[in-house]
Amino acid sequence: MGTQVMSWDAAAADRAVAVLKAVADPSRYRLLWALSTQELPVSALAELLDAHVAATSQHLAKLRAAGLVESRREGTRIYYRAGARVRGLLEEASLVANTPAQQDAGESEAPAEPVAVAKEERVRAPRTVRARRPVVEH
Template structure:
C-alpha cells in the first residue's frame, strides 16, 4: 500500500489541528471513547467523568465544534454519539502512542494493539471522584 503525497492545503491542516486539539484533553478523549461505543445523555457522561454536567457540556461543545460528536434531542434530553470516523481516530492514536513508547524503550507489553479493542480505556476503568475544596464562610 503506497502513501499518496498531497499538496499542502492550509485549510485542511487547520481543520486537522482543530480535531487534534479537541481530542488532546483527557476528559474529551474519555468522552469520545464512551460515545464510540454507545449513545449517552450528558448526565451519564458527567457521572462517568466524575464532573459537573456544565463542565461535561462544555467538553461536548468543543467536540461538536470539531465535528467529532453528533447529538439528537428526545423530549428534554439530548443524546450524544461519536461521529462515524472517531473510532478510527482513537485506534490510530493508540497505535501511534504505543509505537512512540516502544521507540523510547518503554514497555507496552500486554497492551492491546488497539485500545478500542478493550472494553474501556484504562483511565476510564478507574473512577476518580474530584473533591471540592471546603470553603469557610
C-alpha cells in the same frame, strides 16, 4: 524514488489541527471513546467523568464544534454519539502512542492492541500558596 509528495492544503491542515486539539484533552478523549460505541445522555457522560454536567456540556460543545460528535434531543434530554471514524482515530492514536520508537524507524512487528481507557481517579493539582508579607508597623 517513487515517493509522491502531496501538495499542502492549509485549510485541511487547520481542520485537522482543530480535530486533534479537541481530542487532546483527557476528558474529551474519554467522552469520545464512550460515545464511539453507544449513544449517551449528558448525565451519564458526566457520571463517567465524575464531573459536573455543566463541565461535561462544555467538553461536548467543543467536540461538537470540531465535528466529532452529533446530538439529538428527546424531550428534555440531549443524547450524544460519535461515528465510526472517530473510533478509528482514537484507536490509531492509541497505537501510535504505544508503539516503540524503534518500530517507527523501520522494524516491523505485529501492531499493539489498542489500550482501553479506564475510568481514572481524578487528581487535583496542588494549589499555589502565596506567602504573605509580614506586616511592618512604623
